[in-house]
Amino acid sequence: MTVIRLTINQKPIDLDPPGNRLLIETLRDELHLTGTHSGCDTSQCGACLVLIDGQSVKSCSVFTGELDGAAITTIEGLAAIDNFGEGDSPLGRIQTAFQQYHGLQCGFCTSGMVISASELLATTPHPTEAEIRHWLEGNICRCTGYQNIIAAIMAAATGSGTGEGGESHV
Amino acid sequence: MYEFSLSTPTNLADAVAQQQDSGGKYLAGGQTLVPTLKLRLADPGHLISLRRIAELRTVSEADGFLTLGAGLTHHEVARSVLVQHRLPFLARMAGAIGDPAVRNRGTLGGSVANNDPSADYPAALLALGARVVTNRRELPADEFFQGLFATAITEDGDESELVTAIRLPCLRRAAYAKFKHPASGFALIGVAVVQGDEDQVRVAVTGSGFGVARLREFEAALSQRFAAESLASLSLSPDEFASDSATSADYRAALAKAMTADAVRQIIQGFF
Numbered sequence: 254m255t256v257i258r259l260t261i262n263q264k265p266i267d268l269d270p271p272g273n274r275l276l277i278e279t280l281r282d283e284l285h286l287t288g289t290h291s292g293c294d295t296s297q298c299g300a301c302l303v304l305i306d307g308q309s310v311k312s313c314s315v316f317t318g319e320l321d322g323a324a325i326t327t328i329e330g331l332a333a334i335d336n337f338g339e340g341d342s343p344l345g346r347i348q349t350a351f352q353q354y355h356g357l358q359c360g361f362c363t364s365g366m367v368i369s370a371s372e373l374l375a376t377t378p379h380p381t382e383a384e385i386r387h388w389l390e391g392n393i394c395r396c397t398g399y400q401n402i403i404a405a406i407m408a409a410a411t412g413s414g415t416g417e418g419g420e421s422h423v
Numbered sequence: 424m425y426e427f428s429l430s431t432p433t434n435l436a437d438a439v440a441q442q443q444d445s446g447g448k449y450l451a452g453g454q455t456l457v458p459t460l461k462l463r464l465a466d467p468g469h470l471i472s473l474r475r476i477a478e479l480r481t482v483s484e485a486d487g488f489l490t491l492g493a494g495l496t497h498h499e500v501a502r503s504v505l506v507q508h509r510l511p512f513l514a515r516m517a518g519a520i521g522d523p524a525v526r527n528r529g530t531l532g533g534s535v536a537n538n539d540p541s542a543d544y545p546a547a548l549l550a551l552g553a554r555v556v557t558n559r560r561e562l563p564a565d566e567f568f569q570g571l572f573a574t575a576i577t578e579d580g581d582e583s584e585l586v587t588a589i590r591l592p593c594l595r596r597a598a599y600a601k602f603k604h605p606a607s608g609f610a611l612i613g614v615a616v617v618q619g620d621e622d623q624v625r626v627a628v629t630g631s632g633f634g635v636a637r638l639r640e641f642e643a644a645l646s647q648r649f650a651a652e653s654l655a656s657l658s659l660s661p662d663e664f665a666s667d668s669a670t671s672a673d674y675r676a677a678l679a680k681a682m683t684a685d686a687v688r689q690i691i692q693g694f695f
Binding site for chain 1 (some may be wrong): 425
Protein backbone atom coordinates (compact mmCIF):
# COMPACT_ATOMS: atom_id res chain seq x y z
CA MET A 254 0.00 0.00 0.00
CA THR A 255 1.13 3.50 -0.78
CA VAL A 256 -0.19 6.79 0.45
CA ILE A 257 -1.60 8.80 -2.40
CA ARG A 258 -2.92 12.33 -2.46
CA LEU A 259 -5.76 13.40 -4.70
CA THR A 260 -8.61 15.88 -4.67
CA ILE A 261 -12.22 14.81 -4.64
CA ASN A 262 -14.71 17.58 -5.34
CA GLN A 263 -11.94 20.12 -4.75
CA LYS A 264 -11.06 18.75 -1.31
CA PRO A 265 -7.57 17.27 -0.89
CA ILE A 266 -7.51 13.81 0.61
CA ASP A 267 -4.81 11.24 1.45
CA LEU A 268 -5.62 7.58 0.91
CA ASP A 269 -3.84 4.30 1.46
CA PRO A 270 -5.82 1.90 -0.74
CA PRO A 271 -5.12 -1.79 -1.26
CA GLY A 272 -4.08 -2.53 -4.86
CA ASN A 273 -7.44 -3.95 -5.87
CA ARG A 274 -9.57 -1.11 -4.45
CA LEU A 275 -11.73 0.37 -7.22
CA LEU A 276 -12.46 4.09 -7.33
CA ILE A 277 -16.19 3.44 -6.98
CA GLU A 278 -15.56 1.50 -3.76
CA THR A 279 -13.48 4.35 -2.36
CA LEU A 280 -16.19 6.86 -3.25
CA ARG A 281 -19.21 4.96 -2.03
CA ASP A 282 -17.96 2.72 0.77
CA GLU A 283 -15.20 4.85 2.31
CA LEU A 284 -16.25 8.42 1.58
CA HIS A 285 -20.02 7.80 1.49
CA LEU A 286 -20.38 9.72 -1.77
CA THR A 287 -23.27 7.54 -2.85
CA GLY A 288 -24.47 9.72 -5.72
CA THR A 289 -22.22 7.69 -8.01
CA HIS A 290 -24.07 4.47 -8.72
CA SER A 291 -22.82 0.98 -9.40
CA GLY A 292 -25.00 -0.48 -12.14
CA CYS A 293 -23.60 -3.29 -14.23
CA ASP A 294 -20.11 -3.48 -12.68
CA THR A 295 -18.92 -4.61 -16.13
CA SER A 296 -18.09 -1.22 -17.74
CA GLN A 297 -21.18 -1.12 -19.91
CA CYS A 298 -23.92 0.98 -18.31
CA GLY A 299 -22.27 4.32 -17.47
CA ALA A 300 -24.04 4.76 -14.11
CA CYS A 301 -20.67 4.99 -12.31
CA LEU A 302 -19.18 7.82 -14.40
CA VAL A 303 -17.08 10.43 -12.62
CA LEU A 304 -14.72 13.05 -14.00
CA ILE A 305 -11.00 12.41 -13.60
CA ASP A 306 -9.11 15.56 -14.55
CA GLY A 307 -12.16 16.62 -16.56
CA GLN A 308 -12.61 13.37 -18.48
CA SER A 309 -15.49 10.98 -17.88
CA VAL A 310 -14.32 7.59 -16.67
CA LYS A 311 -16.12 4.50 -15.42
CA SER A 312 -15.21 4.48 -11.74
CA CYS A 313 -15.84 0.71 -11.60
CA SER A 314 -12.91 0.15 -13.97
CA VAL A 315 -10.19 2.27 -12.34
CA PHE A 316 -8.07 1.44 -9.32
CA THR A 317 -7.84 4.16 -6.68
CA GLY A 318 -4.11 3.49 -6.36
CA GLU A 319 -3.56 4.80 -9.91
CA LEU A 320 -4.93 8.23 -9.07
CA ASP A 321 -2.15 9.99 -7.18
CA GLY A 322 -2.41 13.70 -8.04
CA ALA A 323 -5.73 13.37 -9.86
CA ALA A 324 -8.71 15.69 -9.49
CA ILE A 325 -11.97 13.73 -9.18
CA THR A 326 -15.40 15.30 -9.60
CA THR A 327 -18.47 13.31 -8.63
CA ILE A 328 -22.11 14.32 -8.97
CA GLU A 329 -21.93 15.76 -5.44
CA GLY A 330 -19.26 18.24 -6.56
CA LEU A 331 -20.46 19.00 -10.07
CA ALA A 332 -22.54 22.08 -9.26
CA ALA A 333 -19.42 23.86 -8.02
CA ILE A 334 -17.85 23.66 -11.48
CA ASP A 335 -21.05 23.67 -13.55
CA ASN A 336 -22.07 26.93 -11.97
CA PHE A 337 -24.82 28.28 -14.14
CA GLY A 338 -27.43 27.10 -11.65
CA GLU A 339 -29.88 29.53 -10.20
CA GLY A 340 -28.70 31.69 -7.33
CA ASP A 341 -27.83 29.58 -4.34
CA SER A 342 -29.25 26.43 -5.85
CA PRO A 343 -27.21 23.36 -5.00
CA LEU A 344 -27.72 22.24 -8.59
CA GLY A 345 -25.59 23.09 -11.59
CA ARG A 346 -27.05 24.10 -14.93
CA ILE A 347 -27.23 20.54 -16.28
CA GLN A 348 -28.87 19.21 -13.12
CA THR A 349 -31.34 22.09 -13.20
CA ALA A 350 -32.17 21.32 -16.82
CA PHE A 351 -32.69 17.63 -15.99
CA GLN A 352 -35.10 18.70 -13.26
CA GLN A 353 -37.01 21.14 -15.47
CA TYR A 354 -37.22 18.85 -18.49
CA HIS A 355 -38.01 15.75 -16.46
CA GLY A 356 -34.82 14.11 -17.71
CA LEU A 357 -35.11 11.23 -15.26
CA GLN A 358 -37.59 8.76 -13.89
CA CYS A 359 -36.08 6.29 -11.40
CA GLY A 360 -32.87 8.34 -11.26
CA PHE A 361 -30.45 5.43 -11.20
CA CYS A 362 -28.58 6.40 -14.37
CA THR A 363 -28.90 10.13 -13.79
CA SER A 364 -25.61 10.99 -12.15
CA GLY A 365 -23.76 9.20 -14.94
CA MET A 366 -25.85 10.98 -17.56
CA VAL A 367 -25.18 14.38 -16.00
CA ILE A 368 -21.43 13.73 -15.64
CA SER A 369 -21.27 12.59 -19.26
CA ALA A 370 -23.22 15.64 -20.43
CA SER A 371 -20.89 17.94 -18.51
CA GLU A 372 -17.87 16.58 -20.40
CA LEU A 373 -19.69 16.98 -23.71
CA LEU A 374 -20.67 20.59 -23.02
CA ALA A 375 -17.15 21.42 -21.80
CA THR A 376 -15.73 20.39 -25.18
CA THR A 377 -18.75 21.02 -27.45
CA PRO A 378 -20.76 23.87 -25.94
CA HIS A 379 -23.51 23.73 -28.58
CA PRO A 380 -23.97 20.12 -29.63
CA THR A 381 -26.59 19.00 -32.13
CA GLU A 382 -29.17 16.44 -31.07
CA ALA A 383 -27.28 13.83 -33.12
CA GLU A 384 -24.04 14.66 -31.32
CA ILE A 385 -25.74 14.28 -27.94
CA ARG A 386 -27.26 10.92 -28.91
CA HIS A 387 -23.89 9.69 -30.17
CA TRP A 388 -22.14 10.94 -27.04
CA LEU A 389 -24.54 9.11 -24.73
CA GLU A 390 -23.79 5.73 -26.33
CA GLY A 391 -22.17 4.56 -23.11
CA ASN A 392 -25.00 5.66 -20.79
CA ILE A 393 -27.90 3.27 -20.50
CA CYS A 394 -31.31 4.38 -19.22
CA ARG A 395 -34.12 1.84 -18.92
CA CYS A 396 -36.92 4.31 -18.05
CA THR A 397 -37.06 7.45 -20.08
CA GLY A 398 -36.58 6.46 -23.70
CA TYR A 399 -33.89 9.19 -23.63
CA GLN A 400 -36.12 11.91 -25.14
CA ASN A 401 -36.21 14.15 -22.10
CA ILE A 402 -32.55 13.52 -21.31
CA ILE A 403 -31.65 14.84 -24.75
CA ALA A 404 -34.06 17.76 -24.34
CA ALA A 405 -32.50 18.61 -20.98
CA ILE A 406 -28.96 18.61 -22.37
CA MET A 407 -30.05 20.74 -25.33
CA ALA A 408 -31.63 23.17 -22.89
CA ALA A 409 -28.55 23.26 -20.67
CA ALA A 410 -26.43 24.02 -23.73
CA THR A 411 -28.58 26.90 -24.90
CA GLY A 412 -29.11 28.29 -21.42
CA SER A 413 -32.86 27.74 -21.58
CA GLY A 414 -32.52 25.22 -18.78
CA THR A 415 -32.23 28.05 -16.27
CA GLY A 416 -34.95 30.39 -15.17
CA GLU A 417 -38.65 30.02 -15.88
CA GLY A 418 -40.44 28.24 -18.63
CA GLY A 419 -38.74 24.86 -18.85
CA GLU A 420 -41.08 22.76 -20.93
CA SER A 421 -41.68 19.17 -19.97
CA HIS A 422 -41.99 16.80 -22.88
CA VAL A 423 -43.69 14.11 -20.82
CA MET B 424 -11.15 -9.86 -7.30
CA TYR B 425 -8.21 -11.67 -5.83
CA GLU B 426 -5.88 -9.57 -3.73
CA PHE B 427 -2.94 -7.95 -5.49
CA SER B 428 -0.60 -5.04 -5.06
CA LEU B 429 -0.26 -2.17 -7.51
CA SER B 430 2.63 0.02 -8.57
CA THR B 431 2.61 3.15 -10.74
CA PRO B 432 6.08 3.62 -12.26
CA THR B 433 6.81 6.84 -14.14
CA ASN B 434 9.31 5.48 -16.65
CA LEU B 435 9.64 2.41 -18.84
CA ALA B 436 12.83 1.07 -17.26
CA ASP B 437 11.21 1.02 -13.80
CA ALA B 438 8.09 -0.64 -15.18
CA VAL B 439 10.06 -3.45 -16.78
CA ALA B 440 12.20 -3.89 -13.64
CA GLN B 441 9.07 -4.07 -11.47
CA GLN B 442 7.54 -6.65 -13.77
CA GLN B 443 10.65 -8.79 -13.63
CA ASP B 444 10.88 -8.50 -9.84
CA SER B 445 7.23 -9.30 -9.22
CA GLY B 446 6.27 -11.57 -12.11
CA GLY B 447 3.12 -9.43 -12.21
CA LYS B 448 0.99 -8.18 -15.06
CA TYR B 449 1.03 -4.86 -16.89
CA LEU B 450 -2.14 -2.74 -16.60
CA ALA B 451 -2.84 -0.30 -19.45
CA GLY B 452 -6.29 1.33 -19.60
CA GLY B 453 -7.95 -1.53 -17.78
CA GLN B 454 -11.03 -1.65 -20.00
CA THR B 455 -10.51 -5.37 -20.57
CA LEU B 456 -8.21 -6.40 -17.73
CA VAL B 457 -10.32 -4.96 -14.91
CA PRO B 458 -13.50 -6.86 -15.90
CA THR B 459 -11.30 -9.97 -16.30
CA LEU B 460 -9.96 -9.50 -12.77
CA LYS B 461 -13.49 -9.06 -11.41
CA LEU B 462 -14.43 -12.44 -12.86
CA ARG B 463 -11.35 -13.93 -11.18
CA LEU B 464 -10.10 -15.05 -14.56
CA ALA B 465 -6.69 -13.61 -13.65
CA ASP B 466 -4.69 -13.69 -10.41
CA PRO B 467 -1.69 -11.48 -11.16
CA GLY B 468 -0.36 -10.96 -7.63
CA HIS B 469 0.97 -7.59 -8.69
CA LEU B 470 -0.14 -5.05 -11.30
CA ILE B 471 2.16 -2.50 -12.91
CA SER B 472 0.07 0.46 -14.06
CA LEU B 473 1.48 2.06 -17.22
CA ARG B 474 -0.69 5.13 -16.94
CA ARG B 475 1.96 7.53 -15.60
CA ILE B 476 4.68 6.71 -18.11
CA ALA B 477 4.95 9.80 -20.30
CA GLU B 478 7.30 8.17 -22.83
CA LEU B 479 4.49 5.73 -23.76
CA ARG B 480 2.19 8.60 -24.72
CA THR B 481 4.08 10.40 -27.47
CA VAL B 482 3.27 10.89 -31.16
CA SER B 483 6.09 11.48 -33.64
CA GLU B 484 6.73 11.36 -37.36
CA ALA B 485 9.86 10.41 -39.30
CA ASP B 486 10.65 8.96 -42.74
CA GLY B 487 7.02 8.51 -43.75
CA PHE B 488 6.07 6.70 -40.54
CA LEU B 489 4.01 7.80 -37.57
CA THR B 490 5.13 6.37 -34.26
CA LEU B 491 2.36 6.23 -31.68
CA GLY B 492 3.13 5.44 -28.05
CA ALA B 493 1.30 2.35 -26.81
CA GLY B 494 -0.10 4.25 -23.83
CA LEU B 495 -2.06 6.74 -25.91
CA THR B 496 -5.78 6.53 -25.20
CA HIS B 497 -8.25 6.12 -28.05
CA HIS B 498 -9.35 9.69 -27.33
CA GLU B 499 -5.77 10.96 -27.64
CA VAL B 500 -5.27 9.16 -30.96
CA ALA B 501 -8.59 10.51 -32.27
CA ARG B 502 -7.69 14.07 -31.25
CA SER B 503 -4.04 14.04 -32.35
CA VAL B 504 -3.61 16.65 -35.08
CA LEU B 505 -0.71 14.67 -36.53
CA VAL B 506 -2.80 11.48 -36.76
CA GLN B 507 -5.75 13.43 -38.20
CA HIS B 508 -3.44 14.86 -40.82
CA ARG B 509 -1.39 11.78 -41.76
CA LEU B 510 -3.81 8.91 -41.14
CA PRO B 511 -7.27 10.47 -40.95
CA PHE B 512 -9.05 7.11 -41.17
CA LEU B 513 -7.20 5.95 -38.05
CA ALA B 514 -8.21 9.05 -36.09
CA ARG B 515 -11.85 8.46 -37.07
CA MET B 516 -11.62 4.79 -36.20
CA ALA B 517 -10.17 5.55 -32.76
CA GLY B 518 -12.93 8.12 -32.19
CA ALA B 519 -15.60 5.47 -32.77
CA ILE B 520 -14.30 2.79 -30.38
CA GLY B 521 -16.67 1.97 -27.52
CA ASP B 522 -18.06 5.09 -25.87
CA PRO B 523 -16.48 8.34 -24.58
CA ALA B 524 -15.53 6.94 -21.17
CA VAL B 525 -13.92 3.88 -22.74
CA ARG B 526 -11.99 6.12 -25.15
CA ASN B 527 -10.77 8.25 -22.23
CA ARG B 528 -9.18 5.23 -20.63
CA GLY B 529 -8.59 2.41 -23.15
CA THR B 530 -5.24 2.46 -24.95
CA LEU B 531 -3.76 1.62 -28.34
CA GLY B 532 -1.21 -0.75 -26.81
CA GLY B 533 -3.81 -2.45 -24.65
CA SER B 534 -6.04 -3.12 -27.65
CA VAL B 535 -3.15 -4.41 -29.74
CA ALA B 536 -1.70 -6.64 -26.99
CA ASN B 537 -5.12 -8.06 -26.10
CA ASN B 538 -5.96 -8.78 -29.77
CA ASP B 539 -9.66 -9.21 -29.10
CA PRO B 540 -11.16 -10.86 -32.21
CA SER B 541 -13.63 -7.96 -32.50
CA ALA B 542 -11.21 -5.09 -31.81
CA ASP B 543 -10.71 -2.35 -34.42
CA TYR B 544 -7.00 -1.55 -34.15
CA PRO B 545 -5.69 -4.98 -35.21
CA ALA B 546 -7.48 -4.72 -38.58
CA ALA B 547 -6.11 -1.22 -39.21
CA LEU B 548 -2.57 -2.25 -38.27
CA LEU B 549 -2.65 -5.40 -40.38
CA ALA B 550 -3.98 -3.58 -43.46
CA LEU B 551 -1.41 -0.80 -43.06
CA GLY B 552 1.46 -3.25 -42.64
CA ALA B 553 2.29 -1.51 -39.36
CA ARG B 554 5.10 -2.59 -37.07
CA VAL B 555 4.69 -3.38 -33.40
CA VAL B 556 7.51 -2.22 -31.14
CA THR B 557 8.08 -3.96 -27.82
CA ASN B 558 10.67 -3.43 -25.09
CA ARG B 559 12.79 -6.08 -26.86
CA ARG B 560 12.14 -6.00 -30.60
CA GLU B 561 10.10 -4.71 -33.49
CA LEU B 562 7.98 -6.98 -35.67
CA PRO B 563 5.46 -6.65 -38.48
CA ALA B 564 1.74 -6.85 -37.74
CA ASP B 565 1.53 -9.98 -39.94
CA GLU B 566 3.76 -11.80 -37.45
CA PHE B 567 2.42 -10.11 -34.34
CA PHE B 568 -1.26 -11.07 -34.57
CA GLN B 569 -1.73 -14.82 -34.24
CA GLY B 570 -5.43 -15.51 -33.88
CA LEU B 571 -7.91 -15.39 -31.04
CA PHE B 572 -6.44 -13.17 -28.26
CA ALA B 573 -3.03 -14.52 -29.34
CA THR B 574 0.03 -12.47 -30.28
CA ALA B 575 3.76 -12.98 -30.68
CA ILE B 576 4.55 -11.35 -27.33
CA THR B 577 5.65 -13.63 -24.58
CA GLU B 578 3.84 -13.47 -21.27
CA ASP B 579 5.86 -15.89 -19.25
CA GLY B 580 6.16 -15.00 -15.58
CA ASP B 581 8.95 -12.51 -14.99
CA GLU B 582 9.92 -12.28 -18.68
CA SER B 583 6.76 -10.55 -19.85
CA GLU B 584 7.15 -8.51 -23.03
CA LEU B 585 5.60 -5.06 -23.27
CA VAL B 586 4.23 -3.33 -26.38
CA THR B 587 5.72 0.15 -26.27
CA ALA B 588 4.81 1.75 -29.62
CA ILE B 589 3.25 1.19 -33.03
CA ARG B 590 4.95 2.35 -36.23
CA LEU B 591 2.50 3.11 -39.03
CA PRO B 592 3.32 3.99 -42.65
CA CYS B 593 1.53 7.21 -43.62
CA LEU B 594 -0.54 5.75 -46.44
CA ARG B 595 -3.38 8.16 -47.02
CA ARG B 596 -5.48 5.99 -49.30
CA ALA B 597 -6.93 3.99 -46.44
CA ALA B 598 -10.38 3.49 -44.94
CA TYR B 599 -12.10 1.47 -42.24
CA ALA B 600 -15.73 0.37 -42.50
CA LYS B 601 -17.40 -1.11 -39.46
CA PHE B 602 -20.76 -2.74 -38.90
CA LYS B 603 -21.36 -2.39 -35.19
CA HIS B 604 -23.16 -4.75 -32.90
CA PRO B 605 -26.05 -2.49 -31.90
CA ALA B 606 -25.71 -3.15 -28.16
CA SER B 607 -22.03 -3.70 -27.45
CA GLY B 608 -20.68 -1.34 -30.12
CA PHE B 609 -18.01 -3.91 -30.97
CA ALA B 610 -17.48 -4.65 -34.65
CA LEU B 611 -19.71 -7.45 -35.90
CA ILE B 612 -17.45 -7.02 -38.88
CA GLY B 613 -14.87 -4.31 -39.50
CA VAL B 614 -12.74 -4.09 -42.62
CA ALA B 615 -9.67 -1.93 -43.21
CA VAL B 616 -8.55 -1.35 -46.80
CA VAL B 617 -5.23 0.31 -47.63
CA GLN B 618 -3.95 1.10 -51.11
CA GLY B 619 -0.20 1.31 -50.81
CA ASP B 620 2.69 2.02 -53.13
CA GLU B 621 2.35 0.72 -56.70
CA ASP B 622 -1.36 0.20 -56.07
CA GLN B 623 -0.77 -2.87 -53.91
CA VAL B 624 -3.88 -3.28 -51.77
CA ARG B 625 -4.11 -4.85 -48.33
CA VAL B 626 -7.43 -5.80 -46.76
CA ALA B 627 -7.88 -6.94 -43.15
CA VAL B 628 -11.04 -8.06 -41.38
CA THR B 629 -11.93 -8.07 -37.69
CA GLY B 630 -14.99 -9.67 -36.12
CA SER B 631 -14.78 -12.95 -38.02
CA GLY B 632 -14.67 -14.76 -34.69
CA PHE B 633 -11.29 -16.34 -35.42
CA GLY B 634 -9.02 -13.34 -35.00
CA VAL B 635 -7.92 -10.59 -37.36
CA ALA B 636 -6.99 -11.83 -40.85
CA ARG B 637 -6.15 -10.60 -44.33
CA LEU B 638 -8.57 -11.21 -47.20
CA ARG B 639 -6.06 -12.25 -49.85
CA GLU B 640 -8.53 -12.88 -52.69
CA PHE B 641 -9.95 -9.39 -52.27
CA GLU B 642 -6.43 -7.96 -52.11
CA ALA B 643 -5.51 -9.58 -55.43
CA ALA B 644 -8.67 -8.38 -57.18
CA LEU B 645 -8.38 -4.83 -55.81
CA SER B 646 -4.68 -4.63 -56.69
CA GLN B 647 -5.64 -5.44 -60.30
CA ARG B 648 -8.42 -2.89 -60.43
CA PHE B 649 -9.32 -0.67 -57.47
CA ALA B 650 -13.12 -0.59 -57.62
CA ALA B 651 -15.94 -2.05 -55.55
CA GLU B 652 -17.10 -3.88 -58.71
CA SER B 653 -13.89 -5.92 -58.65
CA LEU B 654 -15.39 -7.85 -55.75
CA ALA B 655 -18.65 -8.62 -57.55
CA SER B 656 -17.80 -12.16 -58.67
CA LEU B 657 -15.98 -13.06 -55.45
CA SER B 658 -17.42 -14.42 -52.26
CA LEU B 659 -15.88 -15.37 -48.93
CA SER B 660 -16.26 -18.83 -47.50
CA PRO B 661 -18.45 -18.95 -44.37
CA ASP B 662 -15.95 -21.49 -43.02
CA GLU B 663 -13.67 -18.53 -42.26
CA PHE B 664 -16.33 -16.92 -40.05
CA ALA B 665 -18.02 -17.92 -36.80
CA SER B 666 -21.70 -18.28 -35.97
CA ASP B 667 -22.77 -17.08 -32.53
CA SER B 668 -25.71 -15.50 -30.70
CA ALA B 669 -25.18 -12.24 -32.61
CA THR B 670 -25.32 -13.57 -36.15
CA SER B 671 -24.46 -16.40 -38.54
CA ALA B 672 -21.22 -17.20 -40.36
CA ASP B 673 -23.01 -16.67 -43.70
CA TYR B 674 -24.07 -13.19 -42.70
CA ARG B 675 -20.60 -12.32 -41.38
CA ALA B 676 -19.07 -13.44 -44.69
CA ALA B 677 -21.55 -11.28 -46.60
CA LEU B 678 -20.91 -8.33 -44.27
CA ALA B 679 -17.15 -8.64 -44.77
CA LYS B 680 -17.62 -8.26 -48.51
CA ALA B 681 -20.03 -5.35 -48.08
CA MET B 682 -17.72 -3.55 -45.65
CA THR B 683 -14.76 -4.08 -47.99
CA ALA B 684 -16.74 -2.51 -50.82
CA ASP B 685 -17.76 0.34 -48.53
CA ALA B 686 -14.14 1.04 -47.56
CA VAL B 687 -13.07 0.95 -51.23
CA ARG B 688 -15.80 3.46 -52.11
CA GLN B 689 -14.70 5.73 -49.26
CA ILE B 690 -11.17 5.79 -50.66
CA ILE B 691 -12.32 6.38 -54.25
CA GLN B 692 -14.60 9.20 -53.16
CA GLY B 693 -11.75 10.81 -51.28
CA PHE B 694 -13.29 10.34 -47.86
CA PHE B 695 -10.11 9.31 -46.14
